[in-house]
Amino acid sequence: MLSIRNLEASYGRIQALHGVDIDVEAGEIVTLIGANGAGKTTLLMTLCGKPRAGKGSITFEGEDITRLPTYQIVRRGIAHAPEGRRIFPRMSVLENLQMGAVTVDPKYFADDLDRVLTLFPRLKERIGQRGGTLSGGEQQMLAIGRALMSRPRLLLLDEPSLGLAPLVVRQIFDIIRDINRQQKVTVFLVEQNAFHALKLAHRAYVMVNGRIAMSGSGAELLADAGVRAAYLEGGHEAPPPRPAPEAAP
Amino acid sequence: MDYFLQQLINGLTLGSIYGLIAIGYTMVYGIIGMINFAHGDLYMVGAFISMIAFMLLAVLGITSVPLALALVLVMAMLFTAVYGWAIERIAYRPLRGSFKLAPLISAIGMSIVLENYVQIAQGARVKPMQPLIQGGFDLSLQPGHHTSLSLLQILIMLLTVGLMAVFSWIITKTPLGRAQRATEQDMTMATLLGVNVDRIISATFIIGACLAAVAGLMVTLYYGVIDFYIGFIAGMKAFTAAVLGGIGSLPGAMLGGLLIGLIEAFWSGYFSIEYKDVATFGILVMVLIFRPTGLLGKPEIEKV
Numbered sequence: 285m286l287s288i289r290n291l292e293a294s295y296g297r298i299q300a301l302h303g304v305d306i307d308v309e310a311g312e313i314v315t316l317i318g319a320n321g322a323g324k325t326t327l328l329m330t331l332c333g334k335p336r337a338g339k340g341s342i343t344f345e346g347e348d349i350t351r352l353p354t355y356q357i358v359r360r361g362i363a364h365a366p367e368g369r370r371i372f373p374r375m376s377v378l379e380n381l382q383m384g385a386v387t388v389d390p391k392y393f394a395d396d397l398d399r400v401l402t403l404f405p406r407l408k409e410r411i412g413q414r415g416g417t418l419s420g421g422e423q424q425m426l427a428i429g430r431a432l433m434s435r436p437r438l439l440l441l442d443e444p445s446l447g448l449a450p451l452v453v454r455q456i457f458d459i460i461r462d463i464n465r466q467q468k469v470t471v472f473l474v475e476q477n478a479f480h481a482l483k484l485a486h487r488a489y490v491m492v493n494g495r496i497a498m499s500g501s502g503a504e505l506l507a508d509a510g511v512r513a514a515y516l517e518g519g520h521e522a523p524p525p526r527p528a529p530e531a532a533p
Numbered sequence: 534m535d536y537f538l539q540q541l542i543n544g545l546t547l548g549s550i551y552g553l554i555a556i557g558y559t560m561v562y563g564i565i566g567m568i569n570f571a572h573g574d575l576y577m578v579g580a581f582i583s584m585i586a587f588m589l590l591a592v593l594g595i596t597s598v599p600l601a602l603a604l605v606l607v608m609a610m611l612f613t614a615v616y617g618w619a620i621e622r623i624a625y626r627p628l629r630g631s632f633k634l635a636p637l638i639s640a641i642g643m644s645i646v647l648e649n650y651v652q653i654a655q656g657a658r659v660k661p662m663q664p665l666i667q668g669g670f671d672l673s674l675q676p677g678h679h680t681s682l683s684l685l686q687i688l689i690m691l692l693t694v695g696l697m698a699v700f701s702w703i704i705t706k707t708p709l710g711r712a713q714r715a716t717e718q719d720m721t722m723a724t725l726l727g728v729n730v731d732r733i734i735s736a737t738f739i740i741g742a743c744l745a746a747v748a749g750l751m752v753t754l755y756y757g758v759i760d761f762y763i764g765f766i767a768g769m770k771a772f773t774a775a776v777l778g779g780i781g782s783l784p785g786a787m788l789g790g791l792l793i794g795l796i797e798a799f800w801s802g803y804f805s806i807e808y809k810d811v812a813t814f815g816i817l818v819m820v821l822i823f824r825p826t827g828l829l830g831k832p833e834i835e836k837v
Contacts (some may be wrong), residue, residue, distance in 0.1 A: 332725055358727040370722040372715050383715045386708070387727035434727065 285310040285470055286331075286362075286438060287298035291340035300326040303340065303496040308438070308472050313464050315502065316471040317515055318455040318491035325367045325472040327491070328440050332357045332364055342356040344438070359387050362467040367443055369427040373416030377407055380415050380426055384433030392435065399467075400429040403459060421452035428456075432463065438470045439463065445477040453477065457477055478515035491514075534680035540802040541795070542672075544753065546686045548794020549693035553748040554771030555778065555786035556700065557617075557741030563717045563781040564737050565629075567636050571620050571643040573768015579613040579749025579761045581651055589754075598665060609746040616647075617742025619736055625738075639703055644764075651761040659760045662753055676821050685708070689751045696747060697787055700740070704783060713737060718779075766810070770797075773817040779830020788828060 286308040293301040300323045306499050308314045330337050333354040344360055352360070353530050363384075381400060385393055401408040404425040410418060418426060424444050431439055441460065443456045445453040457480050464471050475481035482488055485502040490511060498505065505511045554576050560584050561569040586605040595601050624639040669683030704710035715723040716733045752767070753759055774793040778785025793813055800812040820827060 334721060334724070353729075354724045355727050355729045358725065361572075364725045366722065366725060370719050370725075372718045372722070374718055375714060379711055382708075382711060383723070383726050383728075386712065411718070430726070 285295070285312075285345060286472065287343045288327075288331070289343070290458055291327070291342065292328060292338040293326055293335050294338055295326070295335060299338075300494050301330065304491075304494070304496055305487055306496065307330045307339075308470060310437075310470055311468065312463075312486045313460070313473060314472040315475055315488045316491055317478040317481055317505075317511075319486060319514075320476065322491045323494040324357075324491055325442055326354055326494075328364065328366070328474055329470075331362065331440065358434050360435075361435070361437040362440065363431035363434045364440045365424075365431040365442065365444065366440075367446075369423045371415035371418070371423050371426055373414065375415055377411050377413055377415060377418070377426060380430050381407075381433050384430035389433055396435065400432050403432070403462070404429050419446050421456070424448065424452075424456055424471035425459075428459070432467075432469070436469060438472060441471060441473045443475060443477075444473070444477065445480060453480060462483065463472050471524040476493055476515075478511070479506075480512075534783075535672075535674050535680040536802065538672065538674070539680045540798045542680075542682050542686060543802075544795035544798030545791065546689050546794070547798055548791035549689050549772045550751050550755070550788025550790075551771045551793050552787045553693060553696065553744045553751075554767060555774040555790045556697075556783060558712075558772050558775040559778070559786040560737050560741050561785060562775070563635075563783075564713065564720075564734055565625065567625070567640070568772065569620070569625075569738075569741070570637065570640040570768075571624065571647060572675075572741065572745060573766075573771065574644045574647040574764035575613055575617055576745040576749045576767055576771075577651065577759070577761065577764030578616050578647060579609050579742075579746030579790055580753045580763065581655060581749075581761075582612045582746065583609045583750040583753045584660060584759060587662070587665070600680050602664075605741045606747065606750060609750050610743040613746035613749070614739045615741045618724070621735055621738040625734075644768075648761050648764065657761065662757045662759070664757055665754060675734070680835050685754055689755065692747065692751070696744065697821065700744065701783070703740070704808075709733075709736060730837040770810075770813050773813055774818075776817060776821050777827055779827025782827065782829045785827055785829035 288304055288306040291301055291304040292299065302523060303504050304327060306505060311463060316324050316327065329335065331342055333352060337350050341348055363415065372383065375383070376520045383395060385396060388396070406426055408423055408428055410422060415426060417422065428441070430446065444456050444460070448456065460473065461484060463469050473481055473485065482502045482505050488500065489496050490498040490505065498508070498511065524526060543831055554572065557572045557575070558568060561567065561572070583605050586608040587601065590601045590604060595604070612824050624643040625636050626641060628636045666685045666688060669681050672680040672682050674680065704713065710724065712728050712733050713736070716730055718730060720730055752763070771790065774789035775786045777792060778787070778789025793816070796816060797809050797813055801809045
């Protein structure tokens with residue numbers, strides 16, 4: 285469904301991705317774990333053309349979308365719930381959801397809204413409230429709900445667990461599983477919370493310093509000694525397994 | 534009392550005009566975080582287009598005043614909108630993502646270009662215009678005093694109220710307005726959701742230009758004289774109004790416009806007409822020192 289080949293991307297003069305290869309098949313939940321600053325968020329943003337890929341290609345459902353303008357990406361069926369949730373703070377919950385549906389024929393709106401509010405009953409209670417006044421968990425629900433309003437086939441989630449209480453994290457991950465199973469939406473999940481992410485995912489990739497260091501099924505990586513040491517037992521502070529040092533530019 | 538009432542009427546009329554221009558400043562600032570220094574000149578261009586349109590209609594033999602007014606209104610908005618759109622394409626879009634001062638400088642350049650272009654094309658002399666709408670009401674409260682409310686003043690205030698109602702409706706209720714607010718609050722997120730931000734920014738300049746064109750038409754009718762330089766001082770005052778109301782806040786721009794109009798009218802009426810600009814810009818200085826966010830521009834407390 286989504287295939288990323290030899291992708292490179294930079295912010296200004298700092299190169300963040302060094303030839304990344306990732307495949308996501310329809311119906312899967314694929315997760316990408318890695319330490320802070322490994323390039324996970326950059327990868328998701330590069331899929332949407334911000335920043336533009338320097339080299340390599342991104343193919344979605346057979347179409348090369350590497351050079352597509354950002355606002356066109358979502359029209360192809362890719363929705364993004366980005367890092368930090370990016371709720372429109374001075375717009376109501378309803379308006380935020382309406383913004384999620386800007387690319388969709390208005391005739392679907394009522395049904396889609398109903399579907400999202402059934403998935404997140406909390407949002408229904410808060411429907412007229414401004415986005416900026418919601419709690420962190422509610423904002424995350426709104427970010428996912430807003431992404432679903434565009435009727436995506438592929439949902440990109442960037443650290444949905446960040447800053448949330450453990451109970452809320454579990455709730456969010458349950459909902460992600462539901463979205464994948466019941467609504468047949470493929471999910472590409474970026475997480476620092478490796479334990480939950482690996483348990484949820486069919487397959488997983490580990491990113492270190494802008495490169496894919498390891499890949500396998502969620503269960504395999506969960507059992508891997510290196511992954512356990514770097515991302516699970518030692519917490520995020522433990523140094524990740526480093527690849528061979530880069531040649532000086 | 535009569536004198537006070539008269540100044541009040543004059544101030545509200547003037548304030549309506551400033552308010553319409555101020556909206557253009559505040560909208561553009563809200564979306565791209567820049568002051569469009571060529572916006573005052575759009576109002577001047579709107580005034581000239583109105584005058585040309587009136588002459589054209591006179592040549593064509595359209596003498597019905599309401600019909601002529603409606604036609605001129607449409608023409609002024611249409612042509613000024615093209616200018617507004619062009620300013621964004623020429624002076625802003627190529628510099629998006631450049632360092633912050635660059636579009637500011639190019640906008641000032643655009644303003645100079647527009648002023649000189651009109652000066653060359655239309656001449657530097659003041660253009661007079663026959664009063665088109667006459668008559669009014671006598672509101673004198675005491676004998677021997679004189680207070681009048683002209684039909685033109687009523688028209689200006691009604692048109693302003695009507696336009697602001699339409700404008701507020703566009704911003705709060707339509708998909709275009711929603712996309713504009715979303716773009717203003719988080720441009721990257723709006724793009725990720727499929728909003729074509731370029732189109733939204735163009736629309737913002739076009740709406741601002743339309744409102745400035747109406748202000749230009751009003752001033753042509755109200756004062757009966759225009760020249761190529763009126764955009765500068767009116768632009769600065771409307772900018773002051775936008776800052777006073779809280780730059781980026783739309784109700785603030787309307788309120789700020791009215792307040793600046795009232796301050797100017799009362800200052801001229803009770804103190805000195807020569808120093809009315811000092812009063813206005815004194816307000817600008819005071820606001821910037823004591824309340825930089827303006828009256829309605831209180832930043833929201835947001836959870837991150």
